[in-house]
Amino acid sequence: MKTSNLIKVTGCLLGFGLSVSNTIAQTTTPPTQLSVVAPHNVGVSSTHIYDVAYTVRGATPNQYSWTIYTADGTYTKGPAAVPGTDYTITAGGNAALQNIKWLKTGHYVIELQETNPVANGSCAGTLQSLNVNVGPTGTVQFLNATGTNQCPASGGYSLDLSYTGTVSYPITVDVQYTINGSTSTATISVANAAAKLDIPAGVNFLANATTTDDAARSVKITGAKDSFGGVLTIGATDTHTLTIWSIPATTPIHHD
Secondary structure (H helix, E strand, C coil): CCCCCCCEEEECCCCCCEECCCCCCCCCCCCECCCCCCCEEEECCCEEEEECCCCEECCEECEEEEEEEEECCCCCEEEECCECCCEEEEECCCCCEEEEEECCCEEEEEEEEEECCHHHCCCECCCEEEEEEEECECEEEECCCECCCECCCCCCEEECEEEECECCCCEEEEEEEEECCEEEEEEEEECCCCCCEEECHHHCCCCCCCCCCCEEEEEEEEEEECCCCCECEECCCCEEEEEECCCCCCCCCCCC
8 A cells, every 4th residue: 555545534433453344335525634643533422434545456455454552642552442342343335444433532543454465466555554532522501591581572592502622513402492381302403613503483482472471481402413423411501591571461542
């Protein structure tokens, strides 16, 4: 394998060593890793794609042996990582592409050895390696636990979110609405850290058709995932509430 065939990355999760063949299709196109020395920083419970250029000699593909090692903070290799504990790995469209899900925080080194088919001499290419740092999952919560109590209104309702840790956008947020004692659920996409969680107008979150009762509203985050499927931690401010006041019972003016 030529030096220019750098390992490319696109995703998050932990790993271990082995050789694999074709089983599942590639889901995204991974970008080129700018440096094989700088670690690929990912979040625990996320899945990433790692691949190199795929070579076929005649009708026979080259052989690709992937091995994942645990490492210390300087990325000095230790024992082999444990599949099912540190990571899971599944071949993509061919053995030169692997989908790795990182299961445990820590430092890892991915190694790839490519060889020609036996019929073509079994020549070994330059051993390739990539450092991976698996960090804690990012956290998402509402910026404010309460909103401004207000008169009934139409339209949507937008809420600010707060994040800590590493979060890969866009994220999907599962929410549960409670309106007049009735609950419903939805999944809302949030594009980036500056974007709000937008409750659609059709939910009638700000509506109150009564004339005598103020109506409590609440929305609760029940789950969230990043763009690579990593499960985000939900912070303590997981619920946002406010009150929508009743409509004044205005009646016509009478005279004697």
